[in-house]
Amino acid sequence: MFEFFIGKKYHKTKKSLSFINVINKISVVGIAIGVATLIVVLSVFNGFREISTTLMTEGEPHLTVQTANDSEDISKYLKKSEFVDLFYKFEEGKVLFGNEEHFEIMNLILIEDSIFRSKQLIYNKLSEYDTIFYGGNLAISFYSAIEMNLQVRDFVQITSFESLENSALTFSIPDITTLQIRNIYFSRNASLFKNYIFASSNLASEIFPDRNRNTQSIAVFLINLENANEFKNQLSAKFPDANIKTWNDNHAQILNVMKIEAFFAYLLLSLIIAVAAFNILTSLTMSVQIKKKDIAILRSLGVTRKGIRNIFLFEGLLNGIKGTSWGFLLGLAIYFVQKYFQVYKLDSSKYILDAMPVSISFWDLPAIVLMSVFLSFISSYYPAKKASLTNIIESIKWE
Amino acid sequence: MSVLIKASQLVKEFKSANKSIKVLKNIDLTINKNDRIIIYGASGAGKSTLLNILSSLDFPDSGKVEFEEIDIFSKTDDEISAFRNQNIGFVFQFHHLLPEFTALENVAIPMMINGISYKNAMKKAEKMLHKVNLSDRFSHKPAELSGGEQQRVAIARALINSPKILFADEPTGNLDSENSKIIQDLLLDLHNKLDLTVVIVTHNSELEKIGNRIIKMEDGNIFEIS
Numbered sequence: 299m300f301e302f303f304i305g306k307k308y309h310k311t312k313k314s315l316s317f318i319n320v321i322n323k324i325s326v327v328g329i330a331i332g333v334a335t336l337i338v339v340l341s342v343f344n345g346f347r348e349i350s351t352t353l354m355t356e357g358e359p360h361l362t363v364q365t366a367n368d369s370e371d372i373s374k375y376l377k378k379s380e381f382v383d384l385f386y387k388f389e390e391g392k393v394l395f396g397n398e399e400h401f402e403i404m405n406l407i408l409i410e411d412s413i414f415r416s417k418q419l420i421y422n423k424l425s426e427y428d429t430i431f432y433g434g435n436l437a438i439s440f441y442s443a444i445e446m447n448l449q450v451r452d453f454v455q456i457t458s459f460e461s462l463e464n465s466a467l468t469f470s471i472p473d474i475t476t477l478q479i480r481n482i483y484f485s486r487n488a489s490l491f492k493n494y495i496f497a498s499s500n501l502a503s504e505i506f507p508d509r510n511r512n513t514q515s516i517a518v519f520l521i522n523l524e525n526a527n528e529f530k531n532q533l534s535a536k537f538p539d540a541n542i543k544t545w546n547d548n549h550a551q552i553l554n555v556m557k558i559e560a561f562f563a564y565l566l567l568s569l570i571i572a573v574a575a576f577n578i579l580t581s582l583t584m585s586v587q588i589k590k591k592d593i594a595i596l597r598s599l600g601v602t603r604k605g606i607r608n609i610f611l612f613e614g615l616l617n618g619i620k621g622t623s624w625g626f627l628l629g630l631a632i633y634f635v636q637k638y639f640q641v642y643k644l645d646s647s648k649y650i651l652d653a654m655p656v657s658i659s660f661w662d663l664p665a666i667v668l669m670s671v672f673l674s675f676i677s678s679y680y681p682a683k684k685a686s687l688t689n690i691i692e693s694i695k696w697e
Numbered sequence: 698m699s700v701l702i703k704a705s706q707l708v709k710e711f712k713s714a715n716k717s718i719k720v721l722k723n724i725d726l727t728i729n730k731n732d733r734i735i736i737y738g739a740s741g742a743g744k745s746t747l748l749n750i751l752s753s754l755d756f757p758d759s760g761k762v763e764f765e766e767i768d769i770f771s772k773t774d775d776e777i778s779a780f781r782n783q784n785i786g787f788v789f790q791f792h793h794l795l796p797e798f799t800a801l802e803n804v805a806i807p808m809m810i811n812g813i814s815y816k817n818a819m820k821k822a823e824k825m826l827h828k829v830n831l832s833d834r835f836s837h838k839p840a841e842l843s844g845g846e847q848q849r850v851a852i853a854r855a856l857i858n859s860p861k862i863l864f865a866d867e868p869t870g871n872l873d874s875e876n877s878k879i880i881q882d883l884l885l886d887l888h889n890k891l892d893l894t895v896v897i898v899t900h901n902s903e904l905e906k907i908g909n910r911i912i913k914m915e916d917g918n919i920f921e922i923s
């Protein structure tokens with residue numbers, strides 16, 4: 299391809315005109331900075347998104363399945379599935395919880411004793427009076443303990459909303475269950491930390507006495523969180539009557555907001571590249587001006603208008619590609635240094651993390667490279683098009 | 698004797714702000730295969746303008762140029778470009794080599810434009826430079842060559858695609874008599890060896906000797922002298 303052959307040569311040999319050369323360098327360096335910035339910033343966005351996803355979902359089931367009559371079949375299916383790490387039945391309900399001094403509205407979750415301690419729930423126990431949380435006993439979060447001035451061994455009262463409602467309708471005294479706090483846990487999941495308490499599933503009929511227990515809820519933890527949607531589809535194909543929700547459904551809004559934020563960051567930072575690429579337009583326009591005679595000669599030798607346009611497109615694009623490559627390497631270098639040496643630290647008294655989290659999402663890289671090359675193309679196109687319209691006779695006369 | 702180019706009723710006018718000059722006034726000219734046409738005339742007579750139109754670099758305001766019976770200007774721009782690349786060679790007064798490329802690359806470029814690979818084009822270019830006695834200047838840039846050498850490279854470039862006709866606009870206009878003689882001999886030699894049709898515009902009376910037809914141009918008209 300002779301257009302590339304000539305364009306490459308023009309790209310290389312501009313030393314004679316230092317001004318063009320300087321503008322060229324500015325465009326290459328600018329594009330490199332833009333590309334590197336994009337890679338780093340998007341990887342930080344991504345890092346924070348991953349961390350917050352982890353935090354939001356820590357201890358939260360990846361899927362919850364509600365079913366009226368399939369519960370045994372579903373359990374069998376879950377037991378066999380290679381996606382599933384852990385699953386258990388649970389009951390859930392709003393309760394009023396407290397003692398004579400304080401009370402709070404909480405979500406109470408009733409699960410089997412053994413499940414509470416399984417690793418997937420990661421409720422780090424701060425204090426444990428009783429290693430096993432069984433029979434009439436209760437686990438609350440460290441947050442609630444501080445808020446309500448409670449300690450292990452304290453007794454608290456629990457009344458479900460259902461029985462409060464019932465008593466209001468029937469003018470009777472609501473059922474109150476007294477439980478002893480046996481466990482105080484810690485969780486990085488803010489919602490779990492602030493709004494939940496746990497008790498043994500043995501208490502179900504005592505706390506929620508009027509419940510119709512035909513419908514059962516099953517919590518599912520997968521080996522890989524990312525498979526949640528796929529597994530949901532699999533499951534609902536198999537059990538169409540079951541009502542299945544994924545962690546994604548519960549957090550869709552915040553996850554979308556984070557994605558939109560990252561997208562706008564991408565667009566905004568592309569402006570850096572656009573500004574840098576604009577220098578290609580300047581330097582290429584000058585280059586075309588200087589090469590008018592060359593263009594006329596090439597035309598006289600039989601190069602078509604399109605051929606001339608391509609020569610200068612290549613010349614300009616090579617700047618873009620050069621800048622993009624350097625920026626790509628620089629961005630990746632910064633990314634790896636941060637990832638493995640944590641150069642940029644965070645104040646760990648304010649943040650849960652001690653260093654800026656970075657994570658590259660695979661499709662960001664082609665998106666950045668394509669944007670950069672596209673912008674270089676756009677700014678090369680106008681001068682290249684102009685070059686192709688050069689008048690042969692007028693330009694060849696000059697000497 | 699077969700006709701290569703037939704130009705009829707060529708008119709070219711240049712209009713500037715207040716007046717217009719008719720540079721070609723209804724010119725008819727037939728160029729036969731294997732002709733060696735020498736065109737001379739005063740400065741401003743319109744010689745270059747005529748040559749540019751005959752060689753498809755420029756358009757007439759009216760009139761026709763037929764090349765092997767095909768009207769050149771009825772073609773599209775892309776077709777004319779390809780036509781020029783394959784059928785026409787140019788040598789200008791100033792060498793008009795591309796300054797950033799070596800002598801060899803300059804010669805090879807018309808072949809590459811025609812779609813020949815770099816490697817094959819360079820091989821053929823070596824042969825062409827050999828023919829113009831520049832075997833030892835392959836990797837020199839134009840600026841590193843003498844005027845005569847530059848013009849010989851330009852001739853090699855003009856002929857690499859084996860064109861049917863070579864147009865030269867004052868090829869020795871910028872050279873001393875010694876170098877002019879070299880170019881003159883070379884053109885004659887190549888004409889004989891390559892079975893080439895040549896049209897040369899010149900002020901050089903020595904060069905007129907190599908022509909089989911001499912045309913004088915005066916004020917936009919041509920007169921065939923012999």
Ligand SMILES: Nc1ncnc2c1ncn2[C@@H]1O[C@H](COP(=O)(O)OP(=O)(O)OP(=O)(O)O)[C@@H](O)[C@H]1O
Nearest residue numbers: 711712713718720739740741742743744745746747
């Ligand atoms: N683009 C143009 N605009 C206006 N006038 C032009 C243009 N090109 C050529 N001319 C005029 O046309 C006339 C013929 O020009 P041309 O270059 O053909 O002359 P020439 O015979 O080749 O002269 P020389 O021997 O000096 O090269 C000249 O008077 C010139 O001023």
Ligand SMILES: [Mg+2]
Nearest residue numbers: 744745746866
């Ligand atoms: Mg002239």
